[in-house]
Amino acid sequence: MNPVYYLYLAALLFTIGGAGVLIRRNAIVVFMCIELMLNACNLAFVTFSRMHGNLDGQIIAFFTMVVAAAEVVVGLAIIVSIFRTRHTASVDDASLMKL
Amino acid sequence: MSSVASVHSLWTVAAEVPGRIPAPHIEYAQLSPTLIVLGAAVIGILVETVLPRSSRYYAQLALSVVALAAAFAAVIGLAAGGFGSSKARIAAMGAIAVDGPALFLQGTILLVSLVAVFTFAERRLDPAAHGKKVDSFAAQAAAVPGGAAEQAAVKAGFTTTEVFPIALFAIGGMLIFPSANDLLMLFVALEVFSLPLYILCALARRQRLLSQEAAVKYFLLGAFSSAFLLFGIALLYGYAGTVTYAGIAEVVSDGAKQIDPALAGTMGNDALLLIGAALVLMGLLFKVGAVPFHMWTPDVYQGAPTPVTGFMAAATKVAAFGALLRLLYVVLPGMRWDWRPVMWGVAIVTMLGGAIVAITQTDIKRLLAYSSIAHAGFILAGVIATSEDGISSVLFYLGAYSFVTLGAFAVVTLVRDAGGEATHLSKWAGLGRRSPLVAAVFAVFLLAFAGIPLTSGFAGKFAVFKAAAQSGAGWLVVIGVISSAIAAFFYIRVIVLMFFSEPKADGPTVAVPSPLTTTAIAIGVAVTLVLGLAPQYFLDLAGQAGVFIR
Numbered sequence: 001m002n003p004v005y006y007l008y009l010a011a012l013l014f015t016i017g018g019a020g021v022l023i024r025r026n027a028i029v030v031f032m033c034i035e036l037m038l039n040a041c042n043l044a045f046v047t048f049s050r051m052h053g054n055l056d057g058q059i060i061a062f063f064t065m066v067v068a069a070a071e072v073v074v075g076l077a078i079i080v081s082i083f084r085t086r087h088t089a090s091v092d093d094a095s096l097m098k099l
Numbered sequence: 100m101s102s103v104a105s106v107h108s109l110w111t112v113a114a115e116v117p118g119r120i121p122a123p124h125i126e127y128a129q130l131s132p133t134l135i136v137l138g139a140a141v142i143g144i145l146v147e148t149v150l151p152r153s154s155r156y157y158a159q160l161a162l163s164v165v166a167l168a169a170a171f172a173a174v175i176g177l178a179a180g181g182f183g184s185s186k187a188r189i190a191a192m193g194a195i196a197v198d199g200p201a202l203f204l205q206g207t208i209l210l211v212s213l214v215a216v217f218t219f220a221e222r223r224l225d226p227a228a229h230g231k232k233v234d235s236f237a238a239q240a241a242a243v244p245g246g247a248a249e250q251a252a253v254k255a256g257f258t259t260t261e262v263f264p265i266a267l268f269a270i271g272g273m274l275i276f277p278s279a280n281d282l283l284m285l286f287v288a289l290e291v292f293s294l295p296l297y298i299l300c301a302l303a304r305r306q307r308l309l310s311q312e313a314a315v316k317y318f319l320l321g322a323f324s325s326a327f328l329l330f331g332i333a334l335l336y337g338y339a340g341t342v343t344y345a346g347i348a349e350v351v352s353d354g355a356k357q358i359d360p361a362l363a364g365t366m367g368n369d370a371l372l373l374i375g376a377a378l379v380l381m382g383l384l385f386k387v388g389a390v391p392f393h394m395w396t397p398d399v400y401q402g403a404p405t406p407v408t409g410f411m412a413a414a415t416k417v418a419a420f421g422a423l424l425r426l427l428y429v430v431l432p433g434m435r436w437d438w439r440p441v442m443w444g445v446a447i448v449t450m451l452g453g454a455i456v457a458i459t460q461t462d463i464k465r466l467l468a469y470s471s472i473a474h475a476g477f478i479l480a481g482v483i484a485t486s487e488d489g490i491s492s493v494l495f496y497l498g499a500y501s502f503v504t505l506g507a508f509a510v511v512t513l514v515r516d517a518g519g520e521a522t523h524l525s526k527w528a529g530l531g532r533r534s535p536l537v538a539a540v541f542a543v544f545l546l547a548f549a550g551i552p553l554t555s556g557f558a559g560k561f562a563v564f565k566a567a568a569q570s571g572a573g574w575l576v577v578i579g580v581i582s583s584a585i586a587a588f589f590y591i592r593v594i595v596l597m598f599f600s601e602p603k604a605d606g607p608t609v610a611v612p613s614p615l616t617t618t619a620i621a622i623g624v625a626v627t628l629v630l631g632l633a634p635q636y637f638l639d640l641a642g643q644a645g646v647f648i649r
Contacts, residue, residue: 007337010333011207014326014330015295017326018323018326021323024494027315027319029321030319031319033322034319034326037323037326037327037329037330038326038329040330041326041329041330041332041333041472044114044330044333044334044337045333045336047337048333048336048337048340051337052336052337052339052340053278054340056283056336056341056342057336059283060283060332060336060342063283063286063287064286064329065288067117067287070294071290071294071322074294074297074298074318075297075318075319075322077298078297078298078301078311078314078315078318079315079318081240081310081311082311082314082315084243085243085244085307085308085311086308091315091319094312094315094316095312096307096308096309096312097312097313097397097398097401097402
């Protein structure tokens with residue numbers, strides 16, 4: 001099977017994630033969409049790794065997973081703290097500083 | 100198909116016992132600045148768990164100051180050993196460059212961070228809570244603002260001493276960022292310094308709702324932009340088959356000569372290169388705060404605790420511009436005819452946009468945020484020069500600008516009323532009558548921002564615009580000077596407001612700081628004046644440092 005199809009899939013997933021970030025209003029869902037974008041990157045890395053025949057891309061995919069995990073820790077901590085204060089996780093309500 | 104199968108066999112035929120994997124060769128001495136800072140951060144976490152609350156503050160402060168000073172000494176040692184010029188090399192198996200720009204920027208970041216740690220440690224500005232001295236960070240960040248848990252924490256006199264190790268982690272990432280020599284290192288360093296910054300933003304003691312809101316905005320937008328950066332890295336990897344800067348640069352400039360026919364679809368494919376480079380630049384321009392990607396800057400600068408804002412505004416900008424310079428000058432010089440027009444546009448809208456929107460601001464922290472956007476545009480003008488002068492002028496500008504910013508935000512922490520810091524501009528009216536010294540110091544910083552001669556801002560702007568003009572970007576310089584004039588208007592307006600209007604009866608008071616903040620502000624003023632009056636030595640220093648290793 002032509003590995004380029006996996007690249008199309010990666011681009012599609014990345015686009016879906018990016019659109020989700022822009023459209024969805026719940027901070028948790030926005031965050032999940034960002035994770036989807038990171039996973040799309042991983043798919044692209046692994047596919048390119050397969051095509052080039054070197055292991056760099058697979059190693060990078062591992063690093064991305066670790067970074068994504070660390071990001072979840074920080075992100076959920078921040079989102080949970082703002083949820084406990086306001087009883088909502090909507091990114092539209094976080095507008096105290098809007099001009 | 101057969102060649103794909105042979106490629107595939109690279110890792111599927113390993114049925115035999117794998118040979119010995121050689122251990123990587125790490126030059127610990129050349130990486131020592133980063134290792135010292137990150138090691139101190141780990142020790143700082145241990146301090147949090149081991150020591151009793153009462154002694155943590157002093158232990159953390161001492162640890163941070165010693166670590167930053169030691170790391171700075173290590174940078175000086177490396178520079179004196181010739182690693183900035185003749186012995187510049189690539190360390191850690193190609194992942195880290197030890198060269199002039201890297202050492203210069205690391206030294207700048209370390210000095211700025213040292214001063215920033217002083218402002219973090221300030222405990223005399225906020226009134227003592229229940230007889231215990233407090234700093235500008237939340238008593239317990241996990242407690243709901245205004246809730247019972249928070250009141251108990253305040254009553255018990257808790258302080259978030261974790262800010263020191265968290266800041267050290269961020270500084271460690273910032274040290275790696277401008278010296279990263281492959282795209283994986285670039286991404287990891289970006290996250291290592293961004294994640295701690297997101298947390299620091301959420302830790303303000305006063306106005307915690309604003310602080311949390313700033314953190315969530317910064318986090319979501321920062322993670323969004325780093326996803327773009329990562330996808331760009333993936334595409335560049337697909338283009339070149341490697342993530343090392345030198346390897347990509349080779350494929351960019353030589354084109355795809357000896358390409359495996361099986362890889363003809365990806366390797367050397369210009370679409371991958373152009374889209375990948377654009378996405379990576381997007382991620383870096385977000386961190387820099389350039390205009391299409393600047394929307395987070397005012398909110399985050401306003402909501403974050405002011406010492407953190409100062410640290411972030413100064414050190415992040417230095418690190419991010421360092422990485423941007425290295426990417427454009429080492430990886431992508433072969434396609435500069437493609438990226439220069441785009442960066443021209445970004446620089447122009449950044450300069451004009453930042454300066455024009457700043458005029459309408461009524462909050463001093465937002466005003467400084469938009470001013471930092473305008474300054475990002477001025478620095479971009481130097482980046483675009485693609486010459487040795489361009490590199491050295493940007494290095495000099497970053498050094499000068501970071502101390503001015505840090506000093507300005509340190510002054511903002513001093514002007515207070517019952518609700519904490521009085522950041523609304525109307526409250527600053529007549530400050531010069533009531534506390535002439537503080538107002539005069541702030542005026543010096545504002546004049547430096549505006550680029551008035553005899554301050555560091557003038558020397559920096561002159562160097563950057565000169566480099567841009569010499570590279571043929573005359574129109575860019577004209578627009579830069581026009582937006583400097585627009586920016587000077589609102590800086591001068593604040594000075595006029597402070598000195599030539601009557602103080603209000605219910606105006607803010609100026610808190611008397613401890614020697615920590617006084618030192619920070621004094622260093623800011625000293626650097627501003629020294630770089631303004633006698634810039635030549637430092638321009639020469641930046642000039643010597645202005646060669647990238649490839």
